[in-house]
Amino acid sequence: xxxxxxxxxxxxxxxxxxxxxxxxxxxxxxxxxxxxxxxxxxxxxxxxxxxxxxxxxxxxxxxxxxxxxxxxxxxxxxxxxxxxxxxxxxxxxxxxxxxxxxxxxxxxxxxxxxxxxxxxxxxxxxxxxxxxxxxxxxxxxxxxxxxxxxxxxxxxxxxxxxxxxxxxxxxxxxxxxxxxxxxxxxxxxxxxxxxxxxxxxxxxxxxxxxxxxxxxxxxxxxxxxxxxxxxxxxxxxxxxxxxxxxxxxxxxxxxxxxxxxxxxxxxxxxxxxxxxxxxxxxxxxxxxxxxxxxxxxxxxxxxxxxxxxxxxxxxxxxxxxxxxxxxxxxxxxxxxxxxxxxxxxxxxxxxxxxxxxxxxxxxxxxxxxxxxxxxxxxxxxxxxxxxxxxxxxxxxxxxxxxxxxxxxxxxxxxxxxxxxxxxxxxxxxxxxxxxxxxxxxxxxxxxxxxxxxxxxxxxxxxxxxxxxxxxxxxxxxxxxxxxxxxxxxxxxxxxxxxxxxxxxxxxxxxxxxxxxxxxxxxxxxxxxxxxxxxxxxxxxxxxxxxxxxxxxxxxxxxxxxxxxxxxxxxxxxxxxxxxxxxxxxxxxxxxxxxxxxxxxxxxxxxxxxxxxxxxxxxxxxxxxxxxxxxxxxxxxxxxxxxxxxxxxxxxxxxxxxxxxxxxxxxxxxxx
Ligand code: THG
Numbered sequence: 204x205x206x207x208x209x210x211x212x213x214x215x216x217x218x219x220x221x222x223x224x225x226x227x228x229x230x231x232x233x234x235x236x237x238x239x240x241x242x243x244x245x246x247x248x249x250x251x252x253x254x255x256x257x258x259x260x261x262x263x264x265x266x267x268x269x270x271x272x273x274x275x276x277x278x279x280x281x282x283x284x285x286x287x288x289x290x291x292x293x294x295x296x297x298x299x300x301x302x303x304x305x306x307x308x309x310x311x312x313x314x315x316x317x318x319x320x321x322x323x324x325x326x327x328x329x330x331x332x333x334x335x336x337x338x339x340x341x342x343x344x345x346x347x348x349x350x351x352x353x354x355x356x357x358x359x360x361x362x363x364x365x366x367x368x369x370x371x372x373x374x375x376x377x378x379x380x381x382x383x384x385x386x387x388x389x390x391x392x393x394x395x396x397x398x399x400x401x402x403x404x405x406x407x408x409x410x411x412x413x414x415x416x417x418x419x420x421x422x423x424x425x426x427x428x429x430x431x432x433x434x435x436x437x438x439x440x441x442x443x444x445x446x447x448x449x450x451x452x453x454x455x456x457x458x459x460x461x462x463x464x465x466x467x468x469x470x471x472x473x474x475x476x477x478x479x480x481x482x483x484x485x486x487x488x489x490x491x492x493x494x495x496x497x498x499x500x501x502x503x504x505x506x507x508x509x510x511x512x513x514x515x516x517x518x519x520x521x522x523x524x525x526x527x528x529x530x531x532x533x534x535x536x537x538x539x540x541x542x543x544x545x546x547x548x549x550x551x552x553x554x555x556x557x558x559x560x561x562x563x564x565x566x567x568x569x570x571x572x573x574x575x576x577x578x579x580x581x582x583x584x585x586x587x588x589x590x591x592x593x594x595x596x597x598x599x600x601x602x603x604x605x606x607x608x609x610x611x612x613x614x615x616x617x618x619x620x621x622x623x624x625x626x627x628x629x630x631x632x633x634x635x636x637x638x639x640x641x642x643x644x645x646x647x648x649x650x651x652x653x654x655x656x657x658x659x660x661x662x663x664x665x666x667x668x669x670x671x672x673x674x675x676x677x678x679x680x681x682x683x684x685x686x687x688x689x690x691x692x693x694x695x696x697x698x699x700x701x702x703x704x705x706x707x708x709x710x711x712x713x714x715x716x717x718x719x720x721x722x723x724x725x726x727x728x729x730x731x732x733x734x735x736x737x738x739x740x741x742x743x744x745x746x747x748x749x750x751x752x753x754x755x756x757x758x759x760x761x762x763x764x765x766x767x768x769x770x771x772x773x774x775x776x777x778x779x780x781x782x783x784x785x786x787x788x789x790x791x792x793x794x795x796x797x798x799x800x801x802x803x804x805x806x807x808x809x810x811x812x813x814x815x816x817x818x819x820x821x822x823x824x825x826x827x828x829x830x831x832x833x834x835x836x837x838x839x840x841x842x843x844x845x846x847x848x849x850x851x852x853x854x855x856x857x858x859x860x861x862x863x864x865x866x867x868x869x870x871x872x873x874x
Contacts, residue, residue: 205377206409208327209442212278213469213506217526220331220473220509221272221280222519228254231264253295255287258308265308269315275516276523277509278328280316281380282308282371285335288363290355294338302370305332309374331378331411332371334364334393342388342425342622342650350623351581351616357647360392368393368400372408383448384414385424387435387650394439395676401440409442411507413471415449416458422546425650426625429461431544434652437466438678445471448511451478451487452495459504467537469506472499476513485513493521500529541718541758543631543680544651549597551758551794557785558598558795560633561591562764564617565602573605576613581620588627594801599627600656601645602635610636611644618648633797634679639670646677653679657723659686660705667705671713680719682760683709685746691725693739698724698746699753706754717756721795724750726761728768730820730829737829740766740784740821744791751792758794766821776817776836778802779809783817
């Protein structure tokens with residue numbers, strides 16, 4: 204109901220949020236005893252400065268501030284709960300009054316809004332429950348000497364937000380506003396908690412999400428670009444996305460423009476009153492700020508505006524005038540591309556080349572990586588990831604499934620370290636495990652939009668749906684293996700049927716967007732000596748073609764190196780097989796693959812004699828194909844590796860690789 208009203212209003216005009224709470228509280232010059240009130244008169248430590256506690260001890264002051272903003276014309280007022288999580292309140296030892304603070308804050312704001320609407324029924328007013336960023340970062344280490352350390356876990360963050368949201372919802376807020384986000388993983392924990400709470404209650408309270416760009420580079424504190432930020436949080440049930448705080452309106456403008464261009468919900472902006480002066484105060488006047496805000500509106504960037512640090516009812520009054528009569532931004536129709544992110548976006552547009560997923564950070568796929576992880580040499584393990592990036596990987600697959608390892612811990616430790624290396628963390632992560640617990644451990648470490656690798660119907664529909672719902676709540680895309688209760692699909696019909704069934708469940712029952720679904724119709728080894736295996740490449744390629752037709756929007760992936768397992772140890776032959784296989788699979792619609800990035804030949808450059816035998820094997824074109832390829836493999840082995848010019852994939856290349864850069868090679872291969 205409220206949601207429908209809000210959406211209707213937002214299509215008619217630009218709505219105005221209130222201004223800063225802090226600036227107004229300062230005007231009251233409150234002392235320690237005022238903060239304490241009666242309730243905390245005997246509190247053992249100082250609480251002056253804990254503004255949120257005023258919801259319990261000075262409710263009439265908070266109500267008066269809300270009233271001042273309503274008088275100024277604000278359509279939406281924010282609860283005084285910016286620091287209202289147990290994480291932030293730990294500074295004052297007040298973790299046990301969180302629910303009460305938030306409940307009271309919502310009641311105070313609700314009461315003022317209702318009183319105001321009785322007085323002036325001409326327009327509806329709304330209460331937004333404010334959920335601040337907390338004072339901790341879940342994707343960054345506070346200790347430069349220990350980059351894998353985290354002062355707070357995802358679960359702690361999620362539980363803290365859950366409790367805050369519960370108080371706000373019970374107190375009667377119309378909107379939940381996750382604001383001033385500097386670390387997207389914190390925001391993802393908030394989104395997770397809110398989604399869970401609303402699901403449990405059967406409520407549909409709209410969410411506003413607002414990030415903050417902390418410096419001129421245009422990135423969040425945790426290093427994301429605006430686009431990557433949007434992609435990471437785009438799974439939330441969002442009324443609006445926006446920017447607030449940190450920079451003033453002038454510096455915010457280009458970033459707001461990017462966000463307005465990429466997002467498919469309403470857009471909000473509530474900057475500070477300019478940049479802080481030398482005393483940390485803000486002195487942009489109401490008229491000056493009004494001009495900037497009016498420019499946002501006239502440029503078609505915004506649906507909701509307001510003020511952050513340093514703004515007052517005068518600023519809000521000026522803004523109301525400034526946007527009066529200016530039409531709101533029209534939400535653009537966005538193309539349904541598969542979008543992933545690390546610190547930077549990865550948007551899979553239709554004209555994009557095949558997407559390379561680096562396979563080497565896999566303890567079962569690389570002896571070297573397994574040795575490094577088992578010996579705890581994470582620094583060298585990071586270099587393996589780094590080399591994949593340099594080799595052209597656009598996503599990094601990480602797998603820690605090994606009997607001797609605590610896989611959840613290894614996944615957590617490695618990904619936490621990856622997050623501190625911008626050269627790697629710029630890419631999205633593919634979290635690869637056959638154990639869902641390990642996948643979840645991985646999802647709790649990454650701020651970006653990852654790919655879960657994988658889920659399947661192996662254990663039936665109920666478990667599939669449970670896992671898929673969780674994947675959505677964490678905001679990841681998902682690989683679905685063609686695997687069901689009967690086992691792994693090996694014929695074309697089985698592959699297609701399972702994927703179509705999974706597609707229907709995911710899109711119709713779980714609410715997945717088709718572009719967030721990636722099917723893996725199983726790449727199995729050919730030329731194993733078992734006759735039935737000789738059609739495996741053909742079956743994968745044919746299934747790919749059909750799944751792409753039957754499941755519009757979904758993508759196709761696969762573990763490319765699987766195809767050549769019979770030729771382990773012979774990289775010359777294996778690489779030729781991978782390139783030839785990819786050449787044909789990509790033509791059939793394969794979008795991405797787990798590959799040894801930087802080690803794929805250009806199709807046109809495979810020696811003709813080798814290519815002919817390889818394609819005979821891949822397409823099962825002649826009864827003696829396997830024999831001939833095996834003979835060829837022996838021959839190249841016997842000539843002392845002279846035909847083998849590249850580093851073997853197992854060895855770590857040191858320094859720059861000679862020859863054309865891997866990116867160019869890939870473009871030539873896949874165009
Ligand atoms: N589908 C999906 N995920 C997957 C696979 C898949 N993840 C794992 C695997 N299959 C893809 N990854 C690899 C990684 C390495 C190798 C094969 C597949 C590989 N490694 C060499 C070997 O074993 O001979 C390297 C040896 C070494 O250096 O130690 O071939 O199909 N969704």
